Amino acid sequence: MVVPQLESILRRQGYYLIGNHSAVKVCYWTKEMLVNRRPCYKSTFYGIRSHRCIQMTPAVDHCTFSCLHCWRFQGFTNVSFEEDPDDPDFIVEESIKGQRALLSGYKGDPRVPKELFEEAYNPGHVAISLTGEPTLYPRLPELVRAYHRRGFTTFVVTNGSVPETIERLINEEEPTQLYISITAPNEELHRKINVPRIKDSWSRVNRSLELMSTMKARRTIRVTVIKGLNMNDKYIEEYAKLLEKADPDFIEVKAYMYMGYSRYRLKPENSPKHFEVKEFASKLANAMEYIVASEREDSRVVLLTKPERERRVNRFLELE
Numbered sequence: 001m002v003v004p005q006l007e008s009i010l011r012r013q014g015y016y017l018i019g020n021h022s023a024v025k026v027c028y029w030t031k032e033m034l035v036n037r038r039p040c041y042k043s044t045f046y047g048i049r050s051h052r053c054i055q056m057t058p059a060v061d062h063c064t065f066s067c068l069h070c071w072r073f074q075g076f077t078n079v080s081f082e083e084d085p086d087d088p089d090f091i092v093e094e095s096i097k098g099q100r101a102l103l104s105g106y107k108g109d110p111r112v113p114k115e116l117f118e119e120a121y122n123p124g125h126v127a128i129s130l131t132g133e134p135t136l137y138p139r140l141p142e143l144v145r146a147y148h149r150r151g152f153t154t155f156v157v158t159n160g161s162v163p164e165t166i167e168r169l170i171n172e173e174e175p176t177q178l179y180i181s182i183t184a185p186n187e188e189l190h191r192k193i194n195v196p197r198i199k200d201s202w203s204r205v206n207r208s209l210e211l212m213s214t215m216k217a218r219r220t221i222r223v224t225v226i227k228g229l230n231m232n233d234k235y236i237e238e239y240a241k242l243l244e245k246a247d248p249d250f251i252e253v254k255a256y257m258y259m260g261y262s263r264y265r266l267k268p269e270n271s272p273k274h275f276e277v278k279e280f281a282s283k284l285a286n287a288m289e290y291i292v293a294s295e296r297e298d299s300r301v302v303l304l305t306k307p308e309r310e311r312r313v314n315r316f317l318e319l320e
């Protein structure tokens with residue numbers, strides 16, 4: 001159960017809370033697409049239709065890390081689920097209801113074409129990320145399946161600290177695309193940047209990367225680069241070795257953005273410029289025999305892939 005203090009902060013920030021531990025919040029890019037026809041970079045990279053995307057979490061108050069670069073409110077009270085977790089079908093239905101309620105203000109907005117609003121009102125993709133660590137939710141494979149049954153494509157974004165759930169996703173229901181978010185090339189930096197709240201977290205992340213290599217789903221690693229912390233050329237070889245464990249289809253090298261609550265822990269100069277991200281990404285690509293496949297300057301992100309997988313870039317997930 002979300003504690004009242006956290007609940008009031010989240011509600012003030014526009015979260016729609018569901019049951020005991022889930023939430024939806026309309027993504028900035030969903031609104032940008034509706035109002036200015038500007039989709040998120042995952043539209044450029046993977047064909048996501050940002051206005052039809054639900055951004056949700058089944059673990060709003062649960063996380064295993066307290067990362068320095070996290071821009072969400074870190075009022076996490078749990079690292080495990082002790083009570084009976086909520087039913088996945090209930091969460092799916094409520095997330096659609098929540099998204100509709102949060103978008104209702106755009107109906108009749110002169111900046112939003114009617115057809116676009118109607119498409120947004122019938123979402124077709126879900127990003128299971130938002131805040132908290134979704135792999136802590138013990139019924140995650142069922143949640144993914146429940147979205148698939150309703151015709152949704154799914155992203156699961158994880159920090160990799162719960163390999164047991166990754167294994168269950170592989171055995172029970174894989175998401176359309178799994179993301180593992182990485183910010184450290186080695187254990188020392190992992191402790192410093194991710195500030196783990198559980199034991200053996202580094203070996204757990206490594207285990208998740210290994211498991212990822214066995215997935216049929218699209219595999220993406222996001223490397224968030226923080227200038228002055230994890231972005232030095234001396235780490236390229238370590239990153240390459242670590243990432244190769246997952247045999248990712250895609251690697252996103254993305255700038256840390258100086259925003260939200262991360263501003264209490266980091267400085268503006270920790271946020272690299274796009275050209276710096278590109279330089280670093282190119283070096284990583286060379287070390288791994290990947291190629292630079294795409295980029296989005298406004299999000300300061302560069303996409304790498306294996307040459308033989310380039311044809312998958314910017315394809316609608318539905319076409320896979």
Ligand code: SF4
Pocket residue numbers: 027028029030040041042043048049050051053054055127
């Ligand atoms: S994929 Fe991510 S960034 Fe894009 S619209 Fe969905 S939640 Fe937002």
